[in-house]
Amino acid sequence: TTNIRAGIVGYGNLGRSVEALIAQQPDMDLHGIFSRRDSLDTQTPVFSVDDIAAHRDQVDVLFLCLGSATDMPAQAASFAKQFTTVDTYDNHNLIPEHRAKMDAAAREGDNLALISTGWDPGLFSLNRVLAASLFPQPQQATFWGLGVSQGHSDAIRRIEGVKRGVQYTVPSEDAVAAAKAGQPVDPKAAHKRQCVIVADAADHDRIRETIVTMPDYFVGYDTTVEFVSEAEFEANHTGMPHGGQVITAGQLVDSHNAVSFELELGRNPDFTGAVMVAYGRAAARLRAQGTVGAITPFEVAPYLLSPKSLDDLVASTL
Numbered sequence: 001t002t003n004i005r006a007g008i009v010g011y012g013n014l015g016r017s018v019e020a021l022i023a024q025q026p027d028m029d030l031h032g033i034f035s036r037r038d039s040l041d042t043q044t045p046v047f048s049v050d051d052i053a054a055h056r057d058q059v060d061v062l063f064l065c066l067g068s069a070t071d072m073p074a075q076a077a078s079f080a081k082q083f084t085t086v087d088t089y090d091n092h093n094l095i096p097e098h099r100a101k102m103d104a105a106a107r108e109g110d111n112l113a114l115i116s117t118g119w120d121p122g123l124f125s126l127n128r129v130l131a132a133s134l135f136p137q138p139q140q141a142t143f144w145g146l147g148v149s150q151g152h153s154d155a156i157r158r159i160e161g162v163k164r165g166v167q168y169t170v171p172s173e174d175a176v177a178a179a180k181a182g183q184p185v186d187p188k189a190a191h192k193r194q195c196v197i198v199a200d201a202a203d204h205d206r207i208r209e210t211i212v213t214m215p216d217y218f219v220g221y222d223t224t225v226e227f228v229s230e231a232e233f234e235a236n237h238t239g240m241p242h243g244g245q246v247i248t249a250g251q252l253v254d255s256h257n258a259v260s261f262e263l264e265l266g267r268n269p270d271f272t273g274a275v276m277v278a279y280g281r282a283a284a285r286l287r288a289q290g291t292v293g294a295i296t297p298f299e300v301a302p303y304l305l306s307p308k309s310l311d312d313l314v315a316s317t318l
């Protein structure tokens, strides 16, 4: 069988990780990177995203590595019309809207759009469904951090005047203990969001106000905004560790049971890219089997993620 031919749109943290990870796959080749910028620091062929239509017959799956805050709502559907796509769209409140838009666009082009892969949404979503399905009255809580949310960091970098920025998510230890004891936890009360930004002093008040009032991303959270020098940012705020856990507990018959799923990520984009690449394999396979329209990780059989055959997996992993 021939290798899956991949393309990447958007060359940021995630795009760079996906590029490196595709090189490690036995069954995938990278055709090129499509960017709005014309000179990128890479050995991979780079094409202008404006010319992407010309590459339709050379790409089996297109990885949409753009920012979810503003890029994806504006651009993702146009790519789904032309290519089978995989994305990591993570503005949870707008995922149903994204799903409907991508379904219409993908069907228009007879393509598949596999949306909202990654770890949250993504692997955490899968665990939330699996674990909650086991309990008549599940008690479930999701925690993130301490670490750098790429989605929230992208959102703040899109604010006029922000030269560099990251957002750290800080979980409350008391809330984690409460969840493990089976008590209900409010996610917004259980996390603090700490933004570190490089910007001119004249812009500080406006930037802070824009962040703390930003719907979906910051409203409702205890949010702080700290302004630092470029040197301080470069020295202390370029790492992207992250992680988290989903805790589900409840009564089954006469017993108390609990399910935990935890991630410890040395570098958030590397892990997210690895999930995206595995789902890119599944998307190419599903499209080759005739599946079209938008699908979510809930609808992808796990064996499709693996480069190994189903028979091998049954023999070695079941």
Ligand SMILES: NC(=O)C1=CN([C@@H]2O[C@H](COP(=O)(O)OP(=O)(O)OC[C@H]3O[C@@H](n4cnc5c(N)ncnc54)[C@H](OP(=O)(O)O)[C@@H]3O)[C@@H](O)[C@H]2O)C=CC1
Residues within 6 Å of the ligand: 009, 010, 011, 012, 013, 014, 015, 034, 035, 036, 037, 049, 065, 066, 067, 068, 069, 071, 088, 089, 090, 091, 116, 117, 118, 119, 120, 121, 122, 150, 151, 154, 155, 157, 268, 269, 272
């Ligand atoms: N589902 C999940 O679990 C996760 C989802 N994500 C999602 O992934 C998205 C992308 O994250 P991330 O890669 O960190 O975002 P970046 O800000 O690094 O990149 C986003 C886009 O911005 C452009 N860009 C990057 N660097 C520059 C630059 N120096 N100058 C101008 N433009 C630039 C690139 O497009 P271009 O090359 O065209 O300029 C790139 O595609 C996030 O918004 C988040 O929503 C991330 C982690 C987990």
Ligand SMILES: N[C@@H](C[C@H]1CC(C(=O)O)=NO1)C(=O)O
Residues within 6 Å of the ligand: 090, 118, 119, 120, 121, 144, 145, 147, 148, 149, 150, 151, 152, 169, 242, 268
């Ligand atoms: N989508 C997130 C992945 C996790 C991290 C997160 C948060 O810290 O709020 N929520 O979901 C990301 O972009 O990193």
